Amino acid sequence: MKTTMYASRRQVLAGGIAAAALATLAACGSDKKDTSATGGSDAAGSGEVVKITYWHRLPDKEGMTKVDDVVAQWNQANPGIQVTAKKFDGKADESYAKIAQAVKSGDAPDLAQVGYGEIAAEFLAGDLEDVAAQFKEGGYEKNYAAGPMAQCKLDSVVVGLPQDTGPLVYIYDKAAFDALGIKVPTTWAELKEAAKTAKASGKYIASWQGDEVGYLMSGQAAAAGASWYTPEGTTWKVDCNSEISKKVATVYQELLDEGLIFVPSDGRWGDAFGAALKDGSLIGTVAAGWEPGFILGDLGVTETKWQVAYLPKFDGVTKDATGADGGSAVAVIKGCKHPAEALKFADWFNQQIPALVSQGLVVAATTGKPETPEALKKLWGGQDVFGFLAEANATMNPNFPYAPTWPKVTSAMAEVGGNVTLGSAKVADIFSKAQETSLTTLKAQGISAKE
Template sequence: MGHRTTRRLLGALLAVSAAGLSATACGSAAHDGDGPTGPEDVKSALEKGGKVTVWAWEPTLKKVAADFEKKYPDVDVELVDAGTGDKQYTALQNAIAAGDGAPDVAQIEYYALGQFAIGKTVEDLSPYGALTHAKSFTSGPWHAVHQDEGIFALPLDSGPMALFYNKKVFDKHGVKVPTTWDEYVKAARALHRADPRIFITNDTGDAGATTSLIWQAGGRPYHSRGTDVSIDFGDEGTKKYTATWQRLLDEKLVAPISSWSDAWYKGLADGSIATLSIGAWMPANLTSGVPSASGDWRVAPLPQWTKGDTTSAENGGSSLAVPKAAKNKELAYAFTEFATTGTGATGRVTEGAFPATRADLESKAFLDKPFPYFGGQQANRIFAESARNVSEDWTYLPFQVHANSIFHDTAGEAYASRSGLADGLDAWKDACAAYGNDQGFTVNR
């Protein structure tokens, strides 16, 4: 799901040749004709039965697999944990390149999906019936599974952003919960002045967090059509983010602690890290990773760049895709559809997943669910509102996995030196452009 969005892909960007890349530039990555003639083929595959191998790390898919096998007794679902994020992507790329061992279904995060779509290593699911679900999902995840005219996965979960804050700390020091990013800076100053051990948040340079906040601010640094790519961190939205975050860095109001580290968990537990701006998948991580702070934390809407706005963005989230190398694509699609829509999706929500489906986000049971960790707060109401307010026109680079992997060594230098964040983003842009051009893309900057 949304854990550790900065991940390293060890290996080549695409499991296709440069010639294969060039072929995608001639038009959209539409279905190439080797799949079904329509949804009837999916129905026939279910009647025939067979085996579906699914590579995924999401634990709620265990219930989905059991329910699918119960509904279709002639189908056997084999769940394989091939690693989380980049580890699985590397294994998947290697299997595709070798022409052997690829799964029928693969879990792929939204930021990583583009490289598989442009490399034509995953199926366009439109001919299988995916277009019938256009209204089933919230706008952010649905937009994320598109590449040109194709639909290359179905949304599994989502990560609409919210502000997680330590109410105990804010109340103790009489600081109001910020509703804008300007108020956030003021709150950071007030908390740190009241107790120098308290920082408004932590950050040592995280690509996922940075791009999500740029997204919310209205920045759109990435544009691509086939192999033509542009990168520009000079737009007004990105400038809003860099100006605000630079103030926090200059005034040393951000803890120099990496997320998911032992020090990070300790800071969340003792209140020295007072807030997190992160995806709606975070509650389970707080409950399991910071149990001693149960009752201290609450959830609020993400601060706004303009007072009165309600704009949000996604942070994390993943999809299910069908590799071109799948042995039974129709049966693979059937499982993918079952897992991401209808009773399959609802069952995953019951198990603790955060939904990408409108029906589940709007259900009374979901909205009214109390969170003991947050003092009984109905936090899903805030998450659902955030999901409705995600701007849907965001796009990632078709080589975002590599881009994220070099963020710390480029833009991240701004956190450890006197260089500015804007300069750091420019360095990131230059490194990404060099890599993209070397891989066969045409990158403008």
């Protein structure tokens, strides 16, 4: 369900990649035609029309500003750089396979949507360009929030520009909270006490999402101040099971043990979660920043008192903080003949804030203020949801890079998360599995890793 509005869960690549890892990445791509540019492009100054293709996964549904219409505005204003957009309707993982095949066959697009969590893996596979020179020449960094921008970098390598993000937040039904006499929790200790009051009335103010633990647990560990992967010289230091991460495990295990948290047997994307929202038994939960655009849709109403707030703080955290859960970049694909022009369009497109907000995105660009559509504002009790999410972006832990094998790690975590749902595993086992899988998969890729 992670396709950009619901963006494919693709996360922070803040921080650098170790020298050995970069050497591995470069070696893996060395059998493909080297088109990474050090300056402009073949068409620079030639007077020829540059043609750029862009593959995207934006929803493009009724009522949204269509991507083709936005691209048409660019084409009218830029006759020398003509862009054609193509929507990919399949799953995110399927899009990466299609990109890889297109690169091999020589008919790849110039630009494509790539989730943050897949950037290192896709670069490792040799499917992304390094456009650091064009990025620097264009002065694009100033147009984006620091956290999302860092997600597009691998040490000195830059693969594209950030489009959207997914800061973790806490959402709650203020009317239901008021009726119970509880306030939105600012710490997990407060949440636990409020959860007891809610349970006494047959309600829950938190949820366990076994199928989403990869990003929900890592994102909350980031909010607590953890850093799972740290490049040290030529080696990745892996610390998924740190004392900070264990705080997250302890909080959720206590809620599970005491029956204070809603546990849908079919996970986040099954029927039970939506049914609990609809019948009013689930009145609060941690959610990704891209969820407010649709999570209340099944209620069948146009107005509620639901609100979006910062995550409850973990022990030792004194300021509002969050971690990432989703988002993607517009990346330059291997073989792009006009990287400077491609990046120029990507920068312009990512700053079309009203259009992207209409698609449900939490934009990464900081060159304009996102405005919450009136219908959505009404649905969220009059709150300027997108304005709040833009502020939440500024509290995101920027020191939480993902390793090139991150997709395999999240898959392993989800398997254990399912066992936690069944009661056959503990929450702490998820973090242990992340540690183990990170080490084994990195080493299997020929990348040095240590604890």
